[in-house]
Amino acid sequence: MAKEAFVNGFLSVFMHVGLSLVLLVYLPVSFVCRMLSRLLVRPFVSGEDLRGKVVLVTGASSGIGEHLVYEYAKKGACVALTARTEIALRAVAKTARDLGSPDVLVVPADITKLDDAKRAVEETVAHFGKLNHLVANAGIWSSCFFEEITNITAFQNVIDLNFWGAVYPTYFALPYLKASRGNIVVTSSVAGRVPTARMSFYNASKGAVIRFYETLRAELGSHVRVTILTPGYVVSNLTMGKGIQKDGHVGIDEQARDINVGPLPVGKTEMLAKVVVAAVRRGDYYVTWPGWYWPFHMVMCAAPELVDWFSRAFYVSKSSDHGGAALSQKILDAVGGKKFLYPKTIRSQAIAAS
Numbered sequence: 001m002a003k004e005a006f007v008n009g010f011l012s013v014f015m016h017v018g019l020s021l022v023l024l025v026y027l028p029v030s031f032v033c034r035m036l037s038r039l040l041v042r043p044f045v046s047g048e049d050l051r052g053k054v055v056l057v058t059g060a061s062s063g064i065g066e067h068l069v070y071e072y073a074k075k076g077a078c079v080a081l082t083a084r085t086e087i088a089l090r091a092v093a094k095t096a097r098d099l100g101s102p103d104v105l106v107v108p109a110d111i112t113k114l115d116d117a118k119r120a121v122e123e124t125v126a127h128f129g130k131l132n133h134l135v136a137n138a139g140i141w142s143s144c145f146f147e148e149i150t151n152i153t154a155f156q157n158v159i160d161l162n163f164w165g166a167v168y169p170t171y172f173a174l175p176y177l178k179a180s181r182g183n184i185v186v187t188s189s190v191a192g193r194v195p196t197a198r199m200s201f202y203n204a205s206k207g208a209v210i211r212f213y214e215t216l217r218a219e220l221g222s223h224v225r226v227t228i229l230t231p232g233y234v235v236s237n238l239t240m241g242k243g244i245q246k247d248g249h250v251g252i253d254e255q256a257r258d259i260n261v262g263p264l265p266v267g268k269t270e271m272l273a274k275v276v277v278a279a280v281r282r283g284d285y286y287v288t289w290p291g292w293y294w295p296f297h298m299v300m301c302a303a304p305e306l307v308d309w310f311s312r313a314f315y316v317s318k319s320s321d322h323g324g325a326a327l328s329q330k331i332l333d334a335v336g337g338k339k340f341l342y343p344k345t346i347r348s349q350a351i352a353a354s
Helices: 002-041 063-074 086-098 114-128 152-180 200-220 254-261 269-282 291-302 304-315 327-335 349-353
Strands: 054-058 078-083 104-108 133-136 183-187 225-229 242-244 250-252
Touching: 054 063, 054 114, 054 152, 063 078, 063 086, 063 133, 063 183, 063 269, 078 086, 078 114, 086 104, 104 114, 114 152, 133 152, 152 183, 152 200, 152 242, 183 200, 183 269, 200 225, 225 269, 254 327, 291 304, 304 327
Parallel strands: 054 078, 054 133, 078 104, 133 183, 183 225
Antiparallel strands: 242 250
C-alpha cells in the first residue's frame, strides 16, 4: 500500500508539472501556427474538391441536414438523402438538383433501426459505386426537468436517434469510407460540451456522440477524417420547439424552447452549412458556430462551477416546484427578444403577426 501510494503521489505531481510545461510550450506555438494558416494558407487553398464525390446525409429532410445537402450540391457533389419522411426528402432532392448536384438518391429509412441503416449505406454504394462522405446528422431534442418526466422509457428514443442513429450508419459505411479515404461528419451540439438544465437526455446523447467520434478518430488515424459539429442555436426543429415532451410524445413546446434558447440569437442554418462544408474540405476536427460559443468550451474545462451556476440561475426558476418562469424566459419577454433574435420561420403565428 505504501509503495502504491508513493507511485500515485509521484505520478500526480509529475503529470501536473509535466503537462503544464508541455502546454506552456505547445499552446503559444499552436496558436501562432493556426493564425499563420488562417492568414497565409486558407485564403489561397480551398481544400477538397467535392465535384463528383458521393455524400450520404442522414436527417436530410429538414434543418441542418437539409442545408448541408444544399451546400454539398452547390459544390458539385452527388448526394444520397435519408430520413423517415419520403415526401420531404423528395422536395429536398429537387432543390439539390437545381443547385447543381449531378445525381441525387432518396432513401427513406429509420436509421435507429440497424437494418435500415445498413440498407441506406448499401443502396447508396450500389447506386453511386462509392462513398466519400457520411454526414450523420439525424437528431431529436428534449427539454424538461428530469424529475417531471412521466414516461421515462420514451426518452430512450433520444439516445437511439442522437447516438445510435449516428453510430449505425457509421458502422456500415466505414469500409467504403476507408477505401475512399473519406470523411465522417457528425452533428453533436455545444450542449454536449456545456450541459445546461432541463436537457439531461439531450445533453447526455450529444456528449456521447463527441466522445465516441473522438475515440473513432484516434482509431482511424489518417484513413478517415472525422469532423465533429458542435453548433449553438440555429434554425431547426429544436429552435421551433419540436422534441420529446415529458409524457414521451413528440410535439412542439414553444415555452420550453423560449426557456432554453432564451435571449440568445438564433443563427441562420444556411450560414452554418457554408461554414461546415468549408471546414470539412479543410479537414478541421471541430466546427462550432456561431463562433461566440467557443469560449464556453474553455469555461467548462477551467471553471465548470461557473457553468453550473449559470445554468441554475438562467434556466431553473426560483420556485421550489419549478412552477415559475425561468430567468431566461423573463429576459426574453422583457426585451421582446423574439422579434429580433428569432428568425420569422421559428416564431409562433401570434408573435409573427404582432
